[in-house]
Amino acid sequence: MCGICGYISKNRISEDNLRIMNDTMIHRGPDDSGVSVYEDKDGYSVGLAQRRLSILDLSPLGHQPMHSVNGRITIVFNGEIYNFLELKEELSDYPYKSHCDTEVIIAAYLKWGIDMVNHIHGMFAIAIYDRETSDVYLIRDRIGKKPLFYWIDGENLIFGSELKPIMKCPGFKGEIRTDVISRYLYQQYIIAPDTIFKDVYKLEAGGVLKFHLGEITKWKYWDVKKVYAEKSGDQIESYEEAKEGLKQRLKKAVADRMIADVPLGTFLSGGYDSSLVTAMAQEFSDKPVKTFCIGFGVPSYNEAEYAKEVAKHLGCEHTELYISEKEMFDLVNSIPQYYDEPFADNSQIPSMLVSKLAKKDVTVALSGDGGDEFFCGYNIYDNVRQAQQLEIPGAIVNAIGQIPVGSGKLLDKMPFRVRVVAGNRDKETKTQLVSKGYIDAARAFVLGDKQPVLFPIESSYGVKDFQVRRMLLDMDTYLPDDILVKMDRASMKYSLENRCPIMDTEVMEYSFRIPHKFKYFNGDKKHILKDIAYDYIPKELLNRPKTGFGVPMDQWLRGPLKDRLMDFSSTSFLKNQGLFDADFVSKFINNYAVNGDAGPATGANFSKIAWSFFIFQQWYDYYIN
Numbered sequence: 001m002c003g004i005c006g007y008i009s010k011n012r013i014s015e016d017n018l019r020i021m022n023d024t025m026i027h028r029g030p031d032d033s034g035v036s037v038y039e040d041k042d043g044y045s046v047g048l049a050q051r052r053l054s055i056l057d058l059s060p061l062g063h064q065p066m067h068s069v070n071g072r073i074t075i076v077f078n079g080e081i082y083n084f085l086e087l088k089e090e091l092s093d094y095p096y097k098s099h100c101d102t103e104v105i106i107a108a109y110l111k112w113g114i115d116m117v118n119h120i121h122g123m124f125a126i127a128i129y130d131r132e133t134s135d136v137y138l139i140r141d142r143i144g145k146k147p148l149f150y151w152i153d154g155e156n157l158i159f160g161s162e163l164k165p166i167m168k169c170p171g172f173k174g175e176i177r178t179d180v181i182s183r184y185l186y187q188q189y190i191i192a193p194d195t196i197f198k199d200v201y202k203l204e205a206g207g208v209l210k211f212h213l214g215e216i217t218k219w220k221y222w223d224v225k226k227v228y229a230e231k232s233g234d235q236i237e238s239y240e241e242a243k244e245g246l247k248q249r250l251k252k253a254v255a256d257r258m259i260a261d262v263p264l265g266t267f268l269s270g271g272y273d274s275s276l277v278t279a280m281a282q283e284f285s286d287k288p289v290k291t292f293c294i295g296f297g298v299p300s301y302n303e304a305e306y307a308k309e310v311a312k313h314l315g316c317e318h319t320e321l322y323i324s325e326k327e328m329f330d331l332v333n334s335i336p337q338y339y340d341e342p343f344a345d346n347s348q349i350p351s352m353l354v355s356k357l358a359k360k361d362v363t364v365a366l367s368g369d370g371g372d373e374f375f376c377g378y379n380i381y382d383n384v385r386q387a388q389q390l391e392i393p394g395a396i397v398n399a400i401g402q403i404p405v406g407s408g409k410l411l412d413k414m415p416f417r418v419r420v421v422a423g424n425r426d427k428e429t430k431t432q433l434v435s436k437g438y439i440d441a442a443r444a445f446v447l448g449d450k451q452p453v454l455f456p457i458e459s460s461y462g463v464k465d466f467q468v469r470r471m472l473l474d475m476d477t478y479l480p481d482d483i484l485v486k487m488d489r490a491s492m493k494y495s496l497e498n499r500c501p502i503m504d505t506e507v508m509e510y511s512f513r514i515p516h517k518f519k520y521f522n523g524d525k526k527h528i529l530k531d532i533a534y535d536y537i538p539k540e541l542l543n544r545p546k547t548g549f550g551v552p553m554d555q556w557l558r559g560p561l562k563d564r565l566m567d568f569s570s571t572s573f574l575k576n577q578g579l580f581d582a583d584f585v586s587k588f589i590n591n592y593a594v595n596g597d598a599g600p601a602t603g604a605n606f607s608k609i610a611w612s613f614f615i616f617q618q619w620y621d622y623y624i625n
Helices: 015-023 084-090 101-118 163-167 178-187 224-231 239-256 272-283 304-314 325-329 332-338 348-359 371-375 380-389 391-400 416-422 436-444 466-476 478-492 505-511 527-533 553-557 562-568 571-577 582-595 607-623
Strands: 002-009 032-039 045-052 073-081 122-130 135-140 149-153 156-160 200-202 207-212 215-220 264-267 290-295 317-322 364-366 497-499
Touching (some): 002 163, 015 032, 015 045, 015 163, 045 073, 045 122, 101 207, 178 436, 239 527, 264 272, 272 364, 272 371, 290 304, 317 348, 325 348, 332 348, 348 478, 371 478, 380 466, 391 416, 436 582, 436 607, 553 607, 562 607, 571 582
Parallel strands (some): 264 290, 264 364, 290 317, 364 497
Antiparallel strands (some): 002 045, 002 156, 032 045, 073 122, 135 207, 149 156
């Protein structure tokens, strides 16, 4: 686990410059660093750098950049290859010098070329330089667990695990893309391949980029919609077979992720996913597994008591910490430092706190991320099921609702939930149930061209069932660009590696073969996953309503953060900034912060957009001003 960066450029970038870029990620890799520059053909030079967090083979033999024995290949790598022991046995002809997975990637490339991406399983961002062909490859894992950014500057390419090394590259202009801001304000994150900067991109999950003497080609070796289409055609009709097959794959995924030369534990919230991962980890451990949980003083979203009971039942060594609102608030200022483009999912704050707690005792922590997306766990999946059932009545109500009434139309007078279902007519966004007022506000905030606020791609999945379609959409968008970004930056802030067994390649692909009726059974979300959890933990310890966590945004934005919010939204500040409609935003934020809504005519509470706007301005103040 670490951070990587580098370049392929005709513009000379010195080792000292590359070292400065690399050291912006010291939090990702405090144990070691390496910087190397190589001369290539046609005036190009290649620079590769890495900050290392030692997990496997703690000796200097794991140092990067790492070279093949024959000198042909150089690699920098962030992540873990979980099947490296099997590959090492298969590729036993290679004369290994270390015990780490990085060297196995080199052996795999020498054997299979870039097709080696289809042989390695894990979480990874990889840069490979092949001197023989003058090719440089950037590679990202299948679901996007590890980040990889790149900047195209003419015929030059600069890359990094974060934006910070790119921002420190000589000549970087840092021009902001205004067209992504409206979507960000609504979604609270920026989806790959876009970033906040012009000419800077995220390599998409399951993606490969090849740079050859100024020519760039890209492709995806693993794609959610394609793999789903392939695997779902081979459904497992027996529930018991599906359950046992999933259980065995989950157990192997957990066992693979327990291979480490440093202390390891789990995040344990007390919910189904983290409890199941912890139970399986304890099954493979000869001593109590270290578990970590943070608690809150508000009973409605505090699960710490449940986590403690689960840990006690499993025989784990449990650590919990109750945190105050002040401890959460104190982290607000550090958000732009570690989330180096605007990112406004406020659960990043408790994620940082639990990572800080775990880092005191372990260097690796397993989590239950991915269970909701692959096994139908979110409450929104109930809503889209209902929306599909109301599709025909909604169309009728929408037609009737166009009747003029006063200065508006009849639909505007109907209850909110009716308006959402009736107005849901776009076939490309059927499962993205929204308030039109939120979309209009997000678009009105920003000057210039704007992307669609929603993701108009649903027909590409070729799936009629709204729940399945929304799950696939979440796997393509929300999971890699929100959930995984949140946990990567939160854990790496404290130099902690986070591993997610449910997003193992075999588990993900097997989940597509499990009939949806086994996941959503008579209204019971994640049914098959819960059933496996009950094999380890009594039902009464787990069976309770799903709770979420959110910081008290309204209280903060209308309280201790109010002055900064008002400064960020003053017409003079906004006009000087040149990104937002100064008159609209100033009035909108004033109504929100002072009057308790975003407009006297609506009475609507727009805290989500207000928080996204505040986080954007905080980021802008930190990096641009």
